[in-house]
Amino acid sequence: MTHSNDKNLLRLIKFGPISLIIFFSILVNVIVIHENKSMSDFDLLSLQEDFEATERQIIKNQVSQLYQHILVRKEAAESELKQSMELRINQAHAIASTIYNNNQHRPEHVVKALINDTLRSVSFNQGRGYYFIYTMDGVNVMHPTVPSLENKALWDMKDVKGNYIIRGLAEAASKDQRQAGFYTWWFPKPDNKQASFKKVGYSKYFAPYNWFIGTGEYVIDFESQIKQELLKEIQKMRYGDNGYFFVMDFKGNYLAHYKTDLVGLNRFNAVDAKGFPLVKEIIKVARSGEGYINYVASIMPETGEPSDKTSFVKGVKDWQWAIGTGTYLQEINEYIDDRKITIEARHQQELIKIVAISVFVSLILIVMSILISKNISLRFQNYQRKIQLDFEALEATKNKLTHMAHHDALTQLPNRVALIERINTGIALSQQVGQSLAVMFVDIDDFKKVNDNYGHSMGDRLLEHVSKRFSEVIGEGDTVCRFGGDEFIFCFPKLSSLLEAEHKVQAIQDVFRQAIPLDGKQVYTSGSIGVSMFPEDGKDAEKLISKADLVLYKSKAEQKGQFLFYDKVTHLKVKRDFKLEEELRLAITNQEFSLVYQxxxxxxxxxxxxxxxxxxxxxxxxxxISPAEFIPLAEDIGIIEQIGEFVLEQASIDIGHYNANNENPVTLSVNISPDHLVADNFANTVLNFAKKAGLNSSYITVEITENVLIADVKKAKPVIEQLRNYGFDVSLDDFGTGYSSLSYLAELPISEIKIDRSFIDKLLVNEQAESLVKSIILIASSGHMSVVAEGVETSEQYERLREFNCDVIQGYFFDKPLSIEELSAKYIPKKN
Structure with a gap:
């Protein structure tokens, strides 16, 4: 019994450890393999979801860009039509003028016939367009499409809304100095007599025969032409290996498709391979706005075979179009399958190695169980390390894709998508602890100058440097992202006070105080900052960003490099500034400007x-609106030349008429913006206006201020010299308020000095002001220049200036600014 037990014990000692090691070796291998497989499956699933989300965003962005392109072309249609019509009529008018000028020796009826025959044969706009001629009292002279109307009086012809058609065209041809203009009416089309359509006409006065030459076009026809051009363009658009766009109307007719044989076909009742009514669903989504659709595509361009597809569709409701593009699930699956094959192959290799080694180790353990157990332990550690490396590589791929979706490629800062998430998270955290959150919108001032002076690559490096410095500013829980271009947004949650927010602003401004080294150059820049606060200014990310952007605009407008916190007053002021700019752009067209004369x-x-x-x-x-408010704005938005030319032209006409009716003619002074003075052919423009108004150049004084000379005296000097050569006087306005007035008098051919009203205001109460005024008059006298004192409002000021021998006085003491009618009534002597 004892022997038997010993044998059993010996057997147990001999085989027990080996059996245990083999058992646990197998158990460990099974666990490792199972975990390896589970983690691989999870990572593949995450990779697939992230890749699909990215593809869906890509097709949405593609369709949104196409939609914006369509809107731009649609909105420009009528403007393009008008430009085309104006060009055509100008050509017709030039032809008629040439025929008239070259045949004045011939009888009138012969010349008229030549003009009519020449223009009658001209057609355009794919055969729709033609010219017609009427006398200014409504008698048709030439009508190529309806010759029966010729020589008939159509003065009283109306459209369906009661508008006089011929009268309107005649008025358009005579309403302003261009003697040309547009007119709109409603009229049936030749192929649709039951409905009326908007029609735009353009007419131009032909003086030799008191005619007007015109043309007209249905807006819907021109818009149809724009649609066809867009559809041809869309049909050719491609991106990637299989990316294309399609367009269909709300009735199911394909208007554009890469498969040209589908274009023109009605597919309203079409279904995919699973019976899904995809066309009806596309139209339904387009009618409601936009959205995604999943279906089986009839063909994938790369393979020529059916494939599951996800498309993004957006409606163009005014045209009843559905536009869209899609991504094939097969492409996504192929990418995922490639990754899956690679991972599974590596997993299989590891499995084979583990099994082989386990068997080998089990055999060796029969002889040397202790050594084998140590060896097995070391080997398993190696295997686990290799498996971990595979996991890390897969995790790195996933993290890279996630990073790309949420970070800016240039600066590696979070992008807009990540920003919204982080602001909303910060709002939730701040709300929990009853604290504030600040959103700070930062714009790098004059970034365009860096690109223009050093190149775009240098601009990119500047953004990288600034981004690194920004990253050093933020603390735990804070966020900075690149919003786009040279714009950045900071989010600072859990702030206890407004003062703490101001400290954050100061930290951001400190970033710009040090020069940025770029290729051996020290570049200085600044940043303007707009700040909005949660919960005072908004409860969500979009509102906070919008309001921070709003006060950023205000901050830059007031002074670059500063910061501004949002408040309701600023909001209203910025809204008014936008409204002011919008109204100012239309002011000349709407004839809202007028002139007064002091x-x-x-x-x-x-x-x-x-x-x-x-x-x-x-x-x-x-x-x-005060000129002090809208003149600087006009200079900023680039329309000061138009305003300046309006003033020059209208003032020349008004004073030309005034002088023609007055035995004592007066001179005209016009203040010119620096931007206008250095514009191309400025001096010739002034001369042309003077000649057109019958006003001698010696009666016009061009007033300039020192800021134009400070900005670029090299550009200003030849213009001033040319003005003087043409006989115009040049006045230096606001004299004495700058830094180098005397040097300008020595360098430039100035004929008049205008003393700034700030000196006149202090003339009687400030000895220094009195001495300066006296000195200015003496300087002008020695330089044979006349002196004008502006802002004279009291008799005492007048007497003192007369004592100093000032030449000319201007101010409310004598008269306020008057309209041309008031000026004429007051200063032109009445004839008996």
Whole structure:
């Protein structure tokens, strides 16, 4: 019994450890393999979901860009039509003028016939367009499509809304100095007599025969032409290996498709391979706005075979179009399958190795169980390390894709998608602890100058440097992202006070205080900052970003490199600024500007010898706007030349008429913006306006301020010299307020000095001001220049200036600015 037990014990000692090691070896291998497989499956699933989300966003972005392109073309259709019509009529008018000028020796009826025959044969706009001619009292002279109307009086012809058609065209041809204009009416089309369609006409006066030459076009026809051009363009668009766009109308007709044989076919009742009514669903989604659709596509361009597909569809409701593009699930599955094959192959290799080694180790353990157990332990550690490396590689791929979806490629900062998430998270955290959150919108000032001076690659490096410095500013829980271009947004949650938010702003501003080294150059820049606060200014990310952007605009407008916190007053001011810019762009077209003239009085005779033209603007929605407010804005948005030319032209006409009816003509002074002065052919423009108004150049004084000379005296000097050569006088306005007035007098051919009203205001109460005024008059006298004192409002000021021998006085003491009618009534002597 004992022997038997010993044998059993010996057997147990001999085989027990080996059996246990083999058992646990197998158990460990099974667990490792199972965990390896589970983690691989999980990572593959996450990879697939992330890749599908990215593909869905890509097709949405593609369709959104196409939609914006369609809207731009649609909105520009009528404008393009008008430009085309104006060009055509100008060509017709030039042809008629040439025929008239070359045949004046021939009888009138022969010349008229030549003009009619020439224009009658001309057609355009794919055969729809033609010219017609009427006399200014409504008698048809030539009508190529309806010759029966010729020589008939159509003055009283109306459209379906009661508008006089021929009268309107005649008025358009005579309503302004261009003697040309547009007119709109409603008229049936030749192929649809039951309905009326909007029609735009353009007419131009032909003076030799008191005619007007015109043409007209149905807006819907031109818009149809735009649609066809867009559809041809869309049909050719491609991206990637299988990316294309399709367009169908809400009735199911394909309008554009890469398969040209589908274009023109009605597919309203079409279904996919699973019976899904995909066309009806596309139209339904397009009618409601936009959305995704999953279906089986009839063909995949790369393979020529059916494939599951996800498309993004968006409706163009005005045209009843559905536009869309999609991504094939087969492409996504192929990418995932490739990754799966690679991972599974590696897993299989590891499995084979583990099994082989386990068997080998089990055999060796029969002889040397202790050594084998140590060896097995070391080997399993190696296997686990290799498996972990595979896991890490897969995790790195996943993290890279996630990072790309949420970070900016250039700066590696979070992008807009991540920003919204982090702001909303920060709002939730701040709300839990009853604290504030700040959103700070930062814009790098004059970033375009860096690109222009050093190149875009240098601009990118500047953004990288600034981004690194921004990253050093933020603390735990804070966020900075690149919003786009040279714009960045910071999010600071859990702030205890407004003062703490201001400290954050100061930290951001400190980033710009040090120069940024770029290729050996020290580049200095600054940043403007707009700040909004949760919960005072908004409860969600979109509102906070919008309001921070709003005050950023205001901050940059006031002074670059500063910061501004959002408040309701600022909000209203910025809204008014936007409205002011919008109204200002339309002011000239809507004829909202007017001129007044302030008399300039000879100090010795107290008689009017000149006037200064002053512009006034009364906006229908904003009321009276001061020139001090809208002139700088006009310079910023680039329309100051148009305004300046309006003032020059209208003032020349007004004073030309005034002088023609007055035995004592007056001079005209016009203040010119620096941007306008250095514009191309400025001096010739002024000369042309003067000649057109019948006003001698010696009666016009161009007033300039020192800021134009400070900005670029090299550009200004030749313009001033050319003006003087043409006979115009040049006045240096606001003299004495700059830094180098005397040097300009020595360098430039100035004929007049205008003393700034700030000196006149202090003339009687400040000895220094009195000395300066006296010195200015003496300097002008020694340089053979006349002197004008502006802002004279009291008799004491007038007497003192007369004592100093000032030449001309301007101000409310003598008269306020007057309209041309008031000026004429007051200063032109009435004839008996």
């Amino acid at each position: 008399p300039q009085i000879c100090t010795a005779s107290q008689q009017i010898i000149g006037v200064e033209a002053l512009i006034r603007w009364v906006s229908p929605s904003l009321g009276f």
